[in-house]
């Protein structure tokens with residue numbers, strides 16, 4: 001069953017077709033990657049899926065429902081989660097509070113009950129904190145729960161974003177260059193975490209330059225070049241596709 005469907009998606013900046021009639025489907029519960037040389041349109045595509053950009057034409061469907069024109073909180077409510085290329089962290093909050101932010105749609109945010117510290121609000125807050133702590137342990141960050149993110153290494157901040165995205169209970173999580181800036185041991189841990197996410201039923205989509213990681217974790221790969229879909233398929237088929245190799249100018253894929 002397909003979870004995410006991208007249908008004839010287009011985005012034009014001035015005269016530049018950054019996304020040019022791109023269509024593909026992502027199967028529920030699988031790990032997928034979107035790859036392509038610099039400027040191929042990967043980030044634009046991700047921004048179209050998450051609603052940062054509205055497409056000129058085409059559709060994005062999650063679980064059969066169109067996301068076009070829906071605000072970010074509705075997309076999150078429909079099961080979309082994401083991380084950013086550069087971690088977007090609130091440094092005036094503790095690590096666990098950053099993860100709690102990801103649950104805000106599930107909490108009662110009305111002013112009066114919050115100001116009166118109603119028992120239900122206090123209980124929900126405690127539950128939210130416990131779940132955030134659980135998610136931090138899930139991504140391997142239990143030692144940082146009470147820490148300020150400023151004291152955390154870069155690789156841990158990238159995992160903190162994954163925990164925050166998971167706090168929104170996504171059906172599908174988009175990871176924007178999750179391996180960028182990580183060392184080899186951290187990449188190995190990331191690979192394990194991605195496999196764990198997939199095993200738990202979360203559909204995963206990576207936008208990633210690290211081909212070793214992409215080839216080892218992905219079930220399905222979509223290749224973009226100059227805004228168009230150049231190829232898609234299983235890692236071996238994509239790696240052996242002469243057009244893909246040519247697009248990477250001879251770089252080993």
Ligand SMILES: Nc1ncnc2c1ncn2[C@@H]1O[C@H](COP(=O)(O)OP(=O)(O)OP(=O)(O)O)[C@@H](O)[C@H]1O
Nearest residue numbers: 013016017018036037038039040041042043044045
């Ligand atoms: N907001 C924008 N305004 C104008 N042009 C843009 C904008 N965003 C992206 N582009 C252009 O669209 C094309 C695709 O860019 P995009 O960032 O999506 O590629 P990418 O595959 O993510 O590249 P990279 O791997 O370098 O991050 C590029 O030519 C880029 O200059």
